[in-house]
Amino acid sequence: MLLVLAAVAGWPLLRTIWFSFTDASFSNISEYSWVGLENYLVYEDGLWFGVLADPAWWQSVWNTLFFTVVSVGAETVLGLIIALTLNAQFRGRGLIRAATLIPWAVPTIVSAKMWGWMLHDQFGIINDMLMTLGIIAEPLNWTANADLSMWAVIMVDVWKTTPFMALLTLAALQMLPSDCYEAAKVDGIHPVSVFFKVTLPLIMPALMVAIIFRVLDALRVFDVIYVLTSNSEDTMSMSVYARQQLVQFQDVGYGSAASTVLFLIIALLTISYLYLGRKKIGGES
Amino acid sequence: MNLKLAKKLLAKVAFLILLAAILIFTVFPFYYAILTSFESGSDLFTVEYWFSSFDLANYKSVLGEASFVTSIWNSILVASSTVVIAMAFGLTAAYALGRVKFRGRGAVLMIVLSVSMFPQVAVLSGLFEVIRAMNLYNDPLALIFSYTIFTLPFTVWILTTFMRQLPKELEEAAIVDGASPLTTLFRVFIPLMWPAMATTGLLAFIAAWNEFLFALTFTLTNSERTVPVAIALITGGSQHELPWGNLMAASVIVTVPLVVLVLIFQRRIVSGLTAGAVKG
Incomplete structure (x- = not known):
């Protein structure tokens, strides 16, 4: 081995x-x-x-760091919310949990293409929704606009990997001892402060491991960016930059x-x- | 009293809204892809929220393309061979790491873990040279070989974790009965490890099925590609005229088997993911 x-x-x-x-x-x-x-x-x-x-390299370093911080941050918060929801007892919990697994199972390439279609500048459903709701006046060109394309990439990544975060957090939540909560209930502590004073510190170690995994994964991001915005410099990550030099420009040394x-x-x-x-x-x- | 009831009701409604939001957030993109895949012609260019037409033209045209069908076979071949190889090496390694005490065991586990953190692009040029030297360029075999880089680490980790949880008495009984280590592995552990093997096998299959960077770099012609690359390279007349209907149909074809597998084995997958990550 x-x-x-x-x-x-x-x-x-x-x-x-x-x-x-x-x-x-x-x-x-x-x-x-x-x-x-x-x-x-x-x-x-x-x-x-x-x-x-090379300024393009530093641009890609900055892109990668920005992508990593924003998307992992958003995934952690959303994953935590989903995990807390799924931790409650309600009917149809299995169904919702199964549904959260779907984005995780969809191949990255496919999710990038799916979102590419949803974010299409003329026929995309996201533009249609936002326009119906009156948030934007005219369609946005999500994947080609320099200011928006990074957010489009982050959106796709958050959608794809939040389930991973949610499941890991949920596993940690379900291992918590219930007597802490009974004690807090007896003492009449507000649920919000119970969350910050009891739940969060207790799941912190597991949450940290999940975050580290995601950070290391996000730093080497390649496929989402490559498929969604190809070689555009505004979103290029370090991996995309390296591969471009390697294969497209044939410069193995560089x-x-x-x-x-x-x-x-x-x-x-x-x-x-x-x-x-x-x-x-x-x-x- | 009424106020309390109203508050309770409000909380319930808020919770339901939260559930609906989660459900829409997770399912909607995939639902929309399915919806699009059944539309054709000009229907495609009007935004719809519900199924209005049920047209199989996209599926017909995608499956009519020989290269796409070949790439599905390539993907199946690559992913299942990767699973078999990862299992074979993973099981023996997990047996050694989980059951046999030797010096440097912790160090070996650390190395295995750090390999799983590798950025794939860092080995790209070196691996390319190896593959060239083995004369495997533009051959699915090259992918099977290179996929072990990310399937082996987590297979070893998860299987080692499971192996350690099995009672020691079983192994001792086998040794007392005069079984060799290999017999112990095949007759005692493997039957007990079935659930763990199903989990890791599935995770390895999904990882290999979805891989893109190596598959894109190490293959050249349509007949050798795997599905993710085939989908990424579907193009229309020009850059701005992608055949979205076909694209979505191909996406659905590639994804549905995975989603079905994941939904069937969801409990196993959750336990596998947590064993691989939390205990890492």
Whole structure:
């Protein structure tokens, strides 16, 4: 098992890092020469070149961070609301829970296309709804307008992954001991403060794990953005940028440099999370 | 007293509205895709909220395209082989990690977990070279091979978690009876692990079915593509003239099997997701 993982993950990763120091091209990947740090940053004729000097790269870094913070934030809040609702006892709970699983089961590509259709500038139902409600006066071009396209991407992602958040939160909620709530009820504490003082602290660890998972996932986002807005610079994420350099511009060295930076960012986050997590586990035992 | 009753009623109505909002939020986009897929011609370009026509033309034209049908077969082939491979490696690894005590067990689990955090694009160029070297470029086999990168980690995690929960006495009894580790695995654990295997298998299947980045990069011709790529690449006469009816029909065809599977196994999936994440 470890050997397979090494073959499919470890070795390619090392090769990618290696390529980032070369000028290999996609069509002829076996012939390349060493160029040192040229793909990352180089000073030539009074100008800086390389990934770290490319405004498009920093734009994609900013896009990715914005996307991650906003969509994970929204997913957490919505997921929490859905989980709290599903945690109550009512008839038809199974039905609603099954319905929340649907977005999770829909392939990302399909959900991007579905939303692409709903957000269509001329025939889209979202524009129609908003116009009927009188919120907007004329149809908006969601996926092509620079100010709106990022929100369109976030909308799709929130729709697709809120169920994941909701289910993880629900699982945490159902493991809570009921005696805390009985005590709070006896003491006559308002439900809202019960939520903030009792429920939230108790589910915090599980919620944090779910958030970390989603953050790491959102940082490498590729397919939603690629399908919904293709290579538009306004929404380009780090993964889209790296792949564009790699495949479309055939510049394996440059693309590899970009993916190496992305890998380092994610690795740094993971390590700091694991370090903090281990500290906590150590404290418990 | 009346005020209290009114308050209670209000709370109930608010709760129902909340439920309706959740239901609309989760189901509506898929419902609208189904609705669109049954419309054709100019019907497509008027916004409808209810089913007004029931036209199978879109389905006929999508299924009439040989390359789309081939890509469905490719997807089935890739996803099920991925599941089989992930199961085979995942079970043996989980047995070792969950049952055999050895040094560095924690470290191995950490490595496995960190692989699941990998950004796929970071291995793209390296993996591309490996696939070229193995002469698998533009071949579904390349996808089966590369999908183990994300299916193996969580298969190993979930199966290890389940394996640890099984009582130790069973294994000891098998050892006392003189069973070898492999016999123990196949005769004792696998029958008990059925539910866990169904869960992980399903999750692996869905993950492989939905994968896009590798499938897009490692295949070149229509006959080798998987469905997500085929759908993403459906285009019309120009960029702004996408055949939305066909697109929605194809989307529904690809999604309905998954939704049905998920609804049948929903309890299993929920437990699998939580075992994979919460205990991670």
